[in-house]
Amino acid sequence: MSDNGEHAARRGLMLVLSSPSGAGKTTISRIVLDKERGSGLSLSISATTRPKRPSEADGVHYQFMGEPDFLKRRDAGEFLEWAEVHGNYYATPRESVETALSAGRDVLFDIDWQGAAQIRKASPDDMVGIFILPPSADALRERLERRAEDDPQTIARRLANARTEITHWNEYQYIVVNHDVDESVGKVLAILKAERERRQRQLGLDGDIRQLLDDLKTMG
């Protein structure tokens, strides 16, 4: 906005996606990240004590670790938030997120309602929460079964936990019902685009606008 063509610097935002297991949140986040490649959006890679699935890679989808390691890092204050989900521990490592945000880059989180609540409490102005809902109970069960990477007992537990997760829907600013992945991705991208333009996130606007007003006064 200043006449040297530079834009005011912007504060990075935390885009948090939550949903019950199987509503499509992980699929949506992967496509969003892919489409936003080069825009300064990166995924927060969580630490977890859950066993790695065959399709996952350590350090890419999660940092897999044993419980003693996890608890040691948690107690050392290395996590921005942590929670127990489906009987395993999950946490967001603090350092990479803080580095990204202070450099004006945005961070995408695929975390549950407990983690979202902790981040919202710590940084209400920097977090944008989106809750993804399945179109129906049948659709949710089908997706959990189709994935077939988990045993039936795990699937049953995830279905039971879905009810708890869904009761937190109204703690999020945006709700996306995932009827169609492409459509949902489009909605998440639109939310991100608009949220990036929020006045509060544009640093240095005060000075730029004062200058604009001064320049206009000189002209008149």
Ligand SMILES: Nc1nc2c(ncn2[C@@H]2O[C@H](COP(=O)(O)OP(=O)(O)O)[C@@H](O)[C@H]2O)c(=O)[nH]1
């Ligand atoms: N609080 C919190 N939740 C997380 C974190 N990482 C993943 N989760 C959530 O834990 C739940 C289980 O994730 P996962 O084991 O990958 O199975 P999924 O449900 O199939 O995605 C999902 O709701 C994730 O969003 C984290 O760092 N913190």
Ligand SMILES: [Mg+2]
């Ligand atoms: Mg997931």
